Amino acid sequence: MISANATTAETAADEPAVETAKRRLDRLADLVDVSDEYVERLKYPSQVHRVSIPVRLDDGDIEVFEGFRAQHDNVRGPYKGGIRYAPGVTADECVSLAMAMTWKCALLDLPFGGAKGGVAVDPRSLSTEEKRRLTRRFAEEMRSFVGPQTDIPAPDMGTDAQTMAWIADVYKMQTGDGTRGVVTGKPPRVGGLAGREEAPGRSTALVAREAANYYDLPIDGLTVAIQGFGSVGGHAARLLDEWGARVVAVSDIDGGVFDENGLDIDALSAGTGPLSDRDAAAEADELTNDALLELDVDVLIPAAVGGVLTADNAPNVEASLVVEGANEPTTAEADAVLAERGVPVIPDILANAGGVTASYFEWLQNTNGRSWTHDEVRDELDERMLAAWEAVRESREARDVPWRDAAYAVALERVAESHETLGIWP
Ligand SMILES: NC(=O)C1=CN([C@@H]2O[C@H](COP(=O)(O)OP(=O)(O)OC[C@H]3O[C@@H](n4cnc5c(N)ncnc54)[C@H](OP(=O)(O)O)[C@@H]3O)[C@@H](O)[C@H]2O)C=CC1
Ligand SMILES: O=C(O)CCC(=O)C(=O)O
Numbered sequence: 001m002i003s004a005n006a007t008t009a010e011t012a013a014d015e016p017a018v019e020t021a022k023r024r025l026d027r028l029a030d031l032v033d034v035s036d037e038y039v040e041r042l043k044y045p046s047q048v049h050r051v052s053i054p055v056r057l058d059d060g061d062i063e064v065f066e067g068f069r070a071q072h073d074n075v076r077g078p079y080k081g082g083i084r085y086a087p088g089v090t091a092d093e094c095v096s097l098a099m100a101m102t103w104k105c106a107l108l109d110l111p112f113g114g115a116k117g118g119v120a121v122d123p124r125s126l127s128t129e130e131k132r133r134l135t136r137r138f139a140e141e142m143r144s145f146v147g148p149q150t151d152i153p154a155p156d157m158g159t160d161a162q163t164m165a166w167i168a169d170v171y172k173m174q175t176g177d178g179t180r181g182v183v184t185g186k187p188p189r190v191g192g193l194a195g196r197e198e199a200p201g202r203s204t205a206l207v208a209r210e211a212a213n214y215y216d217l218p219i220d221g222l223t224v225a226i227q228g229f230g231s232v233g234g235h236a237a238r239l240l241d242e243w244g245a246r247v248v249a250v251s252d253i254d255g256g257v258f259d260e261n262g263l264d265i266d267a268l269s270a271g272t273g274p275l276s277d278r279d280a281a282a283e284a285d286e287l288t289n290d291a292l293l294e295l296d297v298d299v300l301i302p303a304a305v306g307g308v309l310t311a312d313n314a315p316n317v318e319a320s321l322v323v324e325g326a327n328e329p330t331t332a333e334a335d336a337v338l339a340e341r342g343v344p345v346i347p348d349i350l351a352n353a354g355g356v357t358a359s360y361f362e363w364l365q366n367t368n369g370r371s372w373t374h375d376e377v378r379d380e381l382d383e384r385m386l387a388a389w390e391a392v393r394e395s396r397e398a399r400d401v402p403w404r405d406a407a408y409a410v411a412l413e414r415v416a417e418s419h420e421t422l423g424i425w426p
Contacts, residue, residue: 004314014310014331017096020219023332024408031399031409034416042102042415045072053119055134055380058127060114067119067138070094071151073102074113075418078149078185080105080356082185083138083157083163085131086305089118093306096387097327101356103411104349106291108388111358115151117142123158124253139170145262146171148181148367155185155231156327157305161197165190181366184359192361196355201235201303203385204325208236208299210389211321211346216293223297225249225319227256227289228304232352234269236301241265246322249292250275251304256292257284271394294318302329303352309334317343324348347404349411352391357384 002265029039049069054062068091081101094116102114117219119138123131123294145151155164164183168190171182179191195202222245222277226233229250237247246262254274257263261399264280271278276286293300293308294317302308303325309317314337316328322338322345324330330338330345338345358381361372 001215003123006238014307014333016092016094017306017328017331018099020332021096021099022312024405025412027407028408028412031401031405032413034412035420038416038419039383041419042073042099042412044143045070045098046074046105047071047145048091048095049142050091050146051110051138053134053141055136055137057130065119065121065134067117067141068094069117069142069145069151069153070098070115071145072098072114073415075415075422076102076113077111078113078147079111079151080112080116080154080359081117082355083117083159083160083167084153084156085119085121085123085163087120087122089120094118100327100349103358103408104353106411107349107392107407108357108360108384108413109414110356112152112356112360116156117153118156121158126175131163132166135159135166136170139167140174142167143171144173144180147175148177148179148363152181152359152363153183154356157230160231161185161187163313164192179366181363183356184362184366184415185302187237189363191362191366193358193372193377194374194406195372195381196227196358196362197231197379198235198239199358199377200232200355201237201325202381203357204232204301204303204323204351205239205243206354206382206385207346207351207389208240208301208321208323209245210386211323212299212346214393215321217298220244221246222299223248224299224301225258225292225295225297226301226303227251227292227308227329228302228306228326230299232355233301233303236303236325237263237265238269245299248297249287249295249415251287251289251292253289253304253402255289256287257281257309258287258292258295259284272407299323301325307331309338311337314338315341317341319343322346323351325352335402335404344403347407350388352405353388354381354385359379368406 097116267280300319
């Protein structure tokens with residue numbers, strides 16, 4: 001077992017993400033030619049919906065869960081963003097993630113605004129039937145504020161294609177609209193897109209490869225540690241492994257596995273249960289999630305929960321490069337420490353943006369009835385991701401700022417331009 005000093009996800013020194021998001025906007029206002037009034041408005045969500053979700057559990061008891069949907073800005077198109085099921089989800093968490101969706105969609109030049117939702121629940125504590133009842137009731141509660149042209153949810157942590165299928169079905173029963181464009185990330189047999197599930201992991205891998213190349217770290221033999229082996233982490237690991245990188249560590253909620261010679265990612269993916277119990281990990285060492293973040297690797301990819309790189313552990317990060325597969329894995333304080341130490345951090349709004357980009361293709365497919373092949377999805381996704389990477393690279397070089405600010409500057413400029421053109425406020 002490799003160990004490291006224990007860290008908590010958010011220390012006293014690490015401010016809440018929503019405050020960081022607001023401060024970032026102030027800083028960005030100096031970088032781009034945007035009026036202060038727009039910047040002030042964009043610090044706040046347009047609306048935050050909060051609903052109660054009563055669910056009958058398998059043992060006959062009723063439990064009431066809290067659900068949220070934060071809608072940040074829709075100047076560029078309908079609100080768009082995932083729904084997460086995780087313990088401790090709050091309205092504020094959804095607000096900061098909704099703000100990030102506004103910037104992510106603008107950076108990829110998609111005709112969407114930003115939203116995020118969630119239910120405070122540990123999905124691992126629910127049976128499939130309980131999840132189905134919870135999801136259908138949440139969908140009923142969301143009826144008045146979601147729709148293919150208003151707000152389009154998608155999967156996020158703890159939710160998946162099946163969750164989206166249940167929401168699409170409730171919406172169809174309520175409205176008669178059978179196009180299923182109300183949510184993306186559905187199973188392909190009910191209007192979903194081949195390639196949506198792998199897309200955020202694919203973009204994370206693609207951006208990691210480009211960034212590594214930028215810093216003269218060749219993909220062949222590139223050592224990579226990935227926290228999280230779910231939708232994003234699992235697909236990023238598989239692709240990087242396929243492209244010749246050496247994925248030496250991956251983890252799930254219970255901890256991780258490490259092999260300096262590289263893990264057998266395909267075999268690990270084929271297994272079930274905790275990673276450390278899988279046959280493919282028999283020769284690997286176990287390590288904690290904290291220790292994984294401090295491994296001496298070329299690329300570290302946090303791809304699980306937010307707030308894992310903090311003021312406490314950033315001084316111990318040994319990776320040459322951090323690529324954010326998860327949303328908001330790096331606190332503002334950790335960002336500052338890593339910048340000081342010369343460790344580049346490629347931001348979430350670029351790296352994992354393949355998810356919402358593929359969601360856009362799915363929404364188009366549902367809207368105009370033309371289905372996309374898996375190859376078409378991959379080709380167009382890669383093209384758009386590489387274009388976004390280039391835009392951020394140019395912004396960084398022109399402005400001489402960290403990668404995160406460079407990406408946000410491109411996005412803020414586009415959102416502000418849309419507001420200015422419409423002239424609706426201030
Ligand atoms: N799915 C999507 O379309 C997108 C997701 N993202 C972001 O990527 C991140 C991961 O999402 P996604 O892959 O969908 O989620 P999944 O639920 O598919 O996977 C999450 C992974 O993280 C692990 N995990 C959960 N809690 C912890 C913890 N406290 N410490 C360490 N590992 C943990 C899970 O382990 P276990 O399996 O044991 O529970 C699992 O391996 C989130 O930040 C999400 O917002 C970003 C863009 C798109
Ligand atoms: O696909 C989408 O609409 C959003 C995915 C998401 O929630 C994210 O990118 O964080």
